[in-house]
Amino acid sequence: xPSIAKPVAIHPSLQKNVLGLTMRDYEGAMSTLCxxxxxxxxxxxxxRALWELxxxxxxxxxxxxxxxxxxxxxxxxSGAHGFNSAHGRMAAIATGANAANRELTxxxxxxxxxxxxxxxxxxxxxxxxxxxxxxxxxxxxxxxxTKGQFxxxxxxxxxxxxxxxxxxxxxxxxxxGLSLGAxxxxxxxxxxxxxxxxxxxxxxxHRGFALVDVISPCVTxxxxxxxxxxxxxxxxxxxxxxESDFVPPATEILATIGQSGxxxxxxxxxxxxxxxGVPKDYDPTNRQRVTSYLQEHQGQGEVVTGLLYLDExxxxxxxxxxxxxxxxxxxxxxxxCPGAAELAKLQEEYR
Amino acid sequence: MNRTNTEDPSYYHKVVDCxxxxxxxxxxxxxxxxxxxxxxxxxxxxxxxxxxxxxxxxRTCDRPCEPACRRGRLDGKPVAxxxxxxxxxxxxxxxxxxxxPIPTKKNGKRIGIVGAGPASLTVANDLMPHGYEVVIFxxxxxxxxxxxxxxxxxxxxxxxxxxxxxxxLNMGVDIRYNTPVKSMKALLAExxxxxFIGSGAPRxxxxxxxxxxxxxxxxxxxxxxxxxxxxxxxxxxxxxxxRVLIIGVGNTAxxxxxxxxxxxxxxxxxxxRRPRAYFKASPWxxxxxxxxxxxxxxxxxxxxxxxxxxxxxxxxxERLEWDAKAKNSRVIxxxxxxxxxxxxxxxxxxxxxxxxxxxxxxxxKWDQPVVDxxxxxxxxxxxxxxxxxxxxxxxxxxxVEHGHQAAxxxxxxxxxxxxxxxxxxxxxxxxxxxxxxxxxxxxxYNPASRQKMxxxxxxxxxxxxxxxxxxxxxxxxxAREVQRCLNCDVQTEFTAVRxxxxxxxxxxxxxxxxxxTRDGSEEDLRTRLSAPAFNLTQAIFAxxxxxxxxxxxxxxxxxxxxxxxxxxxxxxxxxxxxKFELEIPYAxxxxxxxxxxxxx
Numbered sequence: 001x002p003s004i005a006k007p008v009a010i011h012p013s014l015q016k017n018v019l020g021l022t023m024r025d026y027e028g029a030m031s032t033l034c035x036x037x038x039x040x041x042x043x044x045x046x047x048r049a050l051w052e053l054x055x056x057x058x059x060x061x062x063x064x065x066x067x068x069x070x071x072x073x074x075x076x077x078s079g080a081h082g083f084n085s086a087h088g089r090m091a092a093i094a095t096g097a098n099a100a101n102r103e104l105t106x107x108x109x110x111x112x113x114x115x116x117x118x119x120x121x122x123x124x125x126x127x128x129x130x131x132x133x134x135x136x137x138x139x140x141x142x143x144x145x146t147k148g149q150f151x152x153x154x155x156x157x158x159x160x161x162x163x164x165x166x167x168x169x170x171x172x173x174x175x176x177g178l179s180l181g182a183x184x185x186x187x188x189x190x191x192x193x194x195x196x197x198x199x200x201x202x203x204x205x206h207r208g209f210a211l212v213d214v215i216s217p218c219v220t221x222x223x224x225x226x227x228x229x230x231x232x233x234x235x236x237x238x239x240x241x242x243e244s245d246f247v248p249p250a251t252e253i254l255a256t257i258g259q260s261g262x263x264x265x266x267x268x269x270x271x272x273x274x275x276x277g278v279p280k281d282y283d284p285t286n287r288q289r290v291t292s293y294l295q296e297h298q299g300q301g302e303v304v305t306g307l308l309y310l311d312e313x314x315x316x317x318x319x320x321x322x323x324x325x326x327x328x329x330x331x332x333x334x335x336x337c338p339g340a341a342e343l344a345k346l347q348e349e350y351r
Numbered sequence: 352m353n354r355t356n357t358e359d360p361s362y363y364h365k366v367v368d369c370x371x372x373x374x375x376x377x378x379x380x381x382x383x384x385x386x387x388x389x390x391x392x393x394x395x396x397x398x399x400x401x402x403x404x405x406x407x408x409x410r411t412c413d414r415p416c417e418p419a420c421r422r423g424r425l426d427g428k429p430v431a432x433x434x435x436x437x438x439x440x441x442x443x444x445x446x447x448x449x450x451x452p453i454p455t456k457k458n459g460k461r462i463g464i465v466g467a468g469p470a471s472l473t474v475a476n477d478l479m480p481h482g483y484e485v486v487i488f489x490x491x492x493x494x495x496x497x498x499x500x501x502x503x504x505x506x507x508x509x510x511x512x513x514x515x516x517x518x519x520l521n522m523g524v525d526i527r528y529n530t531p532v533k534s535m536k537a538l539l540a541e542x543x544x545x546x547f548i549g550s551g552a553p554r555x556x557x558x559x560x561x562x563x564x565x566x567x568x569x570x571x572x573x574x575x576x577x578x579x580x581x582x583x584x585x586x587x588x589x590x591x592x593x594r595v596l597i598i599g600v601g602n603t604a605x606x607x608x609x610x611x612x613x614x615x616x617x618x619x620x621x622x623x624r625r626p627r628a629y630f631k632a633s634p635w636x637x638x639x640x641x642x643x644x645x646x647x648x649x650x651x652x653x654x655x656x657x658x659x660x661x662x663x664x665x666x667x668x669e670r671l672e673w674d675a676k677a678k679n680s681r682v683i684x685x686x687x688x689x690x691x692x693x694x695x696x697x698x699x700x701x702x703x704x705x706x707x708x709x710x711x712x713x714x715x716k717w718d719q720p721v722v723d724x725x726x727x728x729x730x731x732x733x734x735x736x737x738x739x740x741x742x743x744x745x746x747x748x749x750x751v752e753h754g755h756q757a758a759x760x761x762x763x764x765x766x767x768x769x770x771x772x773x774x775x776x777x778x779x780x781x782x783x784x785x786x787x788x789x790x791x792x793x794x795x796y797n798p799a800s801r802q803k804m805x806x807x808x809x810x811x812x813x814x815x816x817x818x819x820x821x822x823x824x825x826x827x828x829x830a831r832e833v834q835r836c837l838n839c840d841v842q843t844e845f846t847a848v849r850x851x852x853x854x855x856x857x858x859x860x861x862x863x864x865x866x867x868t869r870d871g872s873e874e875d876l877r878t879r880l881s882a883p884a885f886n887l888t889q890a891i892f893a894x895x896x897x898x899x900x901x902x903x904x905x906x907x908x909x910x911x912x913x914x915x916x917x918x919x920x921x922x923x924x925x926x927x928x929x930k931f932e933l934e935i936p937y938a939x940x941x942x943x944x945x946x947x948x949x950x951x
Contacts, residue, residue, distance in 0.1 A: 003788040007796030007861045007912050009425050011882045014863075024861075036853040036922025044858035193856060205553045219853060219922045231851050235899050 001032045008079075013022060017054040026051045028075040032053050034224075038216030038231075040120060043075045045138075045193045046107065049200040050077060065090040065119060067125055068145055069111030069138035069216075088119025091126035091135070095317070098131050101327040102318050105204060106133035112153035113143050116171045120152075123173075127180045130208035132316040137173050137211070138190075140218040141229035148221025159226030167251060172298070176310060178210045178291050182255035185277065185290075185309040189234050190217065192305070199307055201246035208316040214260030215303060234303055239251045241293070242306035243276040352903075353872040355892045357844065362779035363931040366908050367839045367889060369432060373418035374752040375401040376935055377566065379416060379432055380840040384792065386439055387833040394439035396449050403473050403519075403751050404498075406511045409437030410821065413602075413633065413746040421837055424886070424910060428801035430835045431824075440511075446518070450478035453522050458482035460765040463543035465532050468496020469747045470738030471549035472519045473754025478761065479522035481939035486916035487524055487544070490531035491585075494520060497551050497739070498747060500581035501603065503610050504925055526779035535706040545733045548720075549750070552701040553577070559596060560802045561850035571727030572663040573656065576603045576696035583610055590615050592691020595667055598653055601631035604696035608645045609696060611694070613816045620688065621647045622668065625677050643809065647848055654685060656693065665689035701740050712854045719743070726770040727757040733764060758938035775935035780929040783841055784918075790928055792841050794915040797834035797860075799940050838913045840931045845904055847895040850927035852902070856926055857881065866905040866916065868896065 006027065014022045026047045031040050050060065064070035065086035073082050083092040094108045115123045115137050115303065126135070129339035141154040150158075153173070154166040177185045184206040190198040196214065203210030215234050217223050223230045228237075250268050257263045257277040264274050283289045289308045297304050328336065355362060361705060364693055365371050385394035398405035412433050422431030460483050463470045467489040475485045493499055498507065503872040520526055532538055538546060555575035557563070563573065563834070566936040572592070577598070582588045591614040597604045600623040611619045621640070626649050630637065637849035640648065651668040658664065665688050671680040708714060712731035713721040720729050722736045730734055737753030739745060760770040783791045805822045806812075812820055824832060857865045863882035870876075877884050877891065884891060886909040918926040 001788060002859075002916055003790065004914065004916070006859065006916065007914050008798050009796055009861055009912050010908075011862050011910060013883050035920045036851065036855045038853065040858055041854045044854070058922070069535040118451070191852060193854070219851075223851070231853060232899055235852075275651065323659070 002030050005030055017051055019056060020151070021051065021054070021057075023047060023051040025079075026057070027078050028078045029072075031072075031075045033071065034144075034218075034220045036219035037068070038140065038214075038219070039069055039072050040075070042136065042214050042216055043072050043319055045190075045196045045200055047076050049197050049204065051347040052197070053201055053204060055105055055150040055205075059104055061094075061101075061106050063094040063108040064089050065110055065114040066145075067111040067114045068140075068218075069109055069136075070114055072109050072138070073107070075225075077153070079230065082299055088114055088117070088122060090114065091119060091122035091131075093121075093133075094133055095126050095129060095131050098133060098317060099323070099328065101329045103327045104130070104325070106131075107204075108133055108135045110135065112137060112139045112141060112151040116152040116173060119234070120171070122174070124180055127177060127182045127209050127211065129317045130183055130314055130320070132206070132208050134203040134206075134210045134212065136200075137213045138216040139173070139213055139229070140216050140222055142218050142222040142225070144218045146264075148218070153229075155228040159224070161221055161224055163226070163232075164206060165226075173211065173213045174294060175291070176309060178287055178294075181314075182211050182309070183208045183311045183314045185213075186211070186307045187213045187215070187272070187303070187305045189215045189238060189303070189305060191231055191235065192238075195240065195305060198244040198246040202244065203305060205246070205249070206310075207312050208291055208314060215305075228301075229247055237301055237303045239297060239302045239304050240306050241297075241304050241308065242278050244281050244307050247273065269351060284308060287311075294346065300341050352871065352876055352893050354895050355890070357842075357892070359698045360776060362890065362892075363778065363780075363840075363842050364771045364933055366842060366911075367931065367933075368419040368421050369416035369430075370840070370933065372415045372771070373401075374415065374749045374934060375403075375755065377401045377416070377841070378933065380838050381411060381932075382439060383430070383432070383435055383836040384838070385652070386435055386829065387793070391439050391442035392444045392446060392449070395443040396446060398439060399446075400937075401751075401755075402748060403476055403754070404469060404515045404747065405436050406440035407469075407498060407507060407513050408747060409433060409435075409440045410507050410511070410819075412436070413496070413747055421839055421910070421912075422835055423643070425837075425912070426581060426798070426800065430837075431801055431804075433672070433834050434802075434804060434824055435829070435832060436524060437821075438824050441823055448524075449610045449921055450518070453479055454482040455849045456482065457484050459763075460544040460862045461486065461542075462765075463538060463541060463546045464488065464651060465538070465546070465548045466490075466496055466550040466738075467494035467516070467526060468549050468551050468738055468750060469498060469603045470740070470750035470754040470757070471496070472516060473832050474547045474549070474737065474761065476519045476933060477526045477755060477758035477938040479519075479524065481759075483765070485524045487526040488530045488532050488538075489528050491855060492528045494526060494528075496549070497553075497577075498596050500584045500607065501577050503580065503606050503613075505581070505609065505613065505812065505820050506606070508817065508819050514708045519647060522577055531705075533705050535703075535710055535712075539710065544765050545735065546755055547735045547737060547761065548706075549754070549781040550701070550703070550738075552699045552739045552744040554700050554702040555695065556698040556700065557698060558695050560653055560655050562658050565656070566661065567658065567663055569662035569663075572691065573693045574695065576607045576694050579694055580606055580610060585615070588614070592664075593617045594689055594691045596688060596693045597696055598693065599623075599696035599746050601696060601698070602633060602636055603699070604694075605636040605640045607694045607696050608640050609643055612643050612645065613691075613813060616692075619645045622648045622653065622688075623647065623650045624652045624671065625649065627672060629677050641814075643807065650680075651686070652680075652682075653925050656685065662736050663690065663693070668701065684890070687914040699739075701743055703740075703829045707880075725756065725772075725773065726760045727753055728760055728764075728770050734798070737762060741913055750865060755937060759936065776936055777934040779932040779934065780842065780844060780931070783915075783930055788919045790841075790915055790929070792838050792928075793834070794838070794841075794913070794928075795834075796837075796912050796914055797831070799831045799833065799835055802832045813872040836914070837911075839911075841913050841915070841928050842931045843906065843911065843913070843915075843917060844927045844929040845892070845894050846925050846927075847881065847897055847904065849923040850894075850897045850899075850904060851923055851925075852897055852899050855920040855922065859920045861914065861916070862906050862910040862912060864909075866907075867902050868905060876903075876905060880905065882907070884909055
């Protein structure tokens, strides 16, 4: 753990967002994770994404379970709401919280142990329900808190720190999400904020459940030669299939991508964005083709990153259950719970 | 861009802005840490090694270190480096045992020195421990030169001056008071092995306007500032008229106006030609003068002295209006200001009426001696200059540095080595790591604001004329001020081959100093930094290509607070906090120039 809190001195160029907050205002407590942990970089990416989106801290809910990953909500946006649940239960608790108060922005932080082992069932159902939240899996292939045993996402053949290879097949959260009908699926790398920050912003703006699998190396137990989740291995085998940037919703601008594969578009605020087309054999809106593309490339040992699949047409939990626009927590109690007499009347209708 | 060579001592030296700005390269952060530990004597001795007069300079230094201080770029106010120097001096213990021993067996070389000011005394200080015999010729009855005659006692008490000059003179210097050198030819005839001239800049500039030389019935009422201050210093005058005008707005003007208040003046006006932003006086000296109810009048150019019936009644000034950058002015009108005395403080210059021009020493077209800026030697071999005598008026700390350099040259000259052969400096880098997230320096950032110096109240300072106005920092102020220092000498040393590009250092850096990016020209790289680099005079560090991606680690040194968090969050110890020690060579110490007072 660092010897001191981060100095309060700030760079004079530090800008303020529309809320008048600097990026430093989106920070949290000092991290107690190992020095060099990928999770701290994910935290820094979250801080930047929330600052750029100007999310009001008091309108943010940070949800987590148990594990190294689940400690990280402490390290960003001190002024937000937070819930550190039982192991693997974050998805369920977040679903409940979202049901009760749909006005908050939800960020769930989980790990490969929390989401793919003990909490796998809960995560699957949150995907099915399309709960509007950003769900980040900080994926490092090992149980860091218990000293580096293989987790459910460890690849076959990946070596432990002691040199033993893993023999059990991995659970791939991206493949799982595709099969469960997830509406926003992305994969990124903690060491690539240029890609990760826009993906997080897009996930926060998504209509429903945004699943982001972040390869976030465990510097202590899984950053050695032979590991398939190390910094070096991830860098060497990454294939960025889509280039990502987040453009806030505004009036439509139409453009076409020519033969060069890129085109530049002047945005509403005057900034110029360069768009790069996805590969010819890739269509991020076609679930089957994404599935086969990923299977093919992952079979070759590649780590395919980018915003992999997107479907904005599917209603979220509240839309599906036809709940009121207002947060349930704000509905007056006598309306939310009309009393025993009303209940008896309702039941009478079904007799 | 090119890989930064951190093995060149000047790279890290520049990061220690205060030490870089100090002409004598005083190791400021180290002495501030020693003060923080209550080791005042050690802090004093470390100071003394480079600046020789810590107690004097702790009160009077021009402080080139403070505008350079990195803290000033962060919260607007630099560390009160000068005041802390005084803290070390005020609280030091006995130092006699810590001074270098003076050999009883001399080396047979005799050095003649003209004047007993700071440059001359530094030469004596540096040469006495090596067996030289030093003879100083001083025209006054006490040592110190302009430090004694031009700096009023309310800023620099005589006791402080006496103590620090005595430390050097007690090394066995043969000082001859009341002995002005009247002829260089005669001095050369005394067959010294080398001669050092530190006779200062003793001639105050004249203001040749109508009325300046008119005869006055009531004695001289128009004074040359530095001469007038000297007369006060030696007790030759003790009063001045009720209304005093000071012409000029440099530091001498500040001493003159404050002295006038103590000599009985009721109304004192400092007359400046230009707007305040262009004043030569240090801002703190202006503040101190205004605290004493001195009025500073801008945009007034002296036109003539008004003399009626043989008496000075005042002066006429042209009121000026300046353009935006105060380059060109326009006269608005002429105004009369009454005065009983006028003191001219518009600059001073060196003068060598006693130095015959036919001895082989070249003087330039301004009648200034031609002196080499590195060796301090004139064109007459064996004759050296230093302090204000060398290149005109500068300040005490420059005089000290001239003295050090001249001493090296004199040592070379006397030992038959070329004076141009300068001993090499060097540096030491010592890791400050004590354990996991544990450093041997205090790395926390203290947001405390700069401590304000307390002053003796006005009534008392005008009653007791030589009372020192500044009281010095109290223990609480000292404790807060030392923590404002950012330990800029504790460097972030980077080893590229160890880096795994995990971004931990970049994520934690509070000042966004770090960037990992692809190579490019320096100009191009500066556009791709995590935070824009405003200060183009501060270098950016570029590492060797990193092992995994061949990108570079870039650090903008400008605003680094040296908190060590990059090193704490680095999993591979690619970053380390290492204390930089500049090895400054002094006379006779080429073979062992390591500072003896820097604790490991």
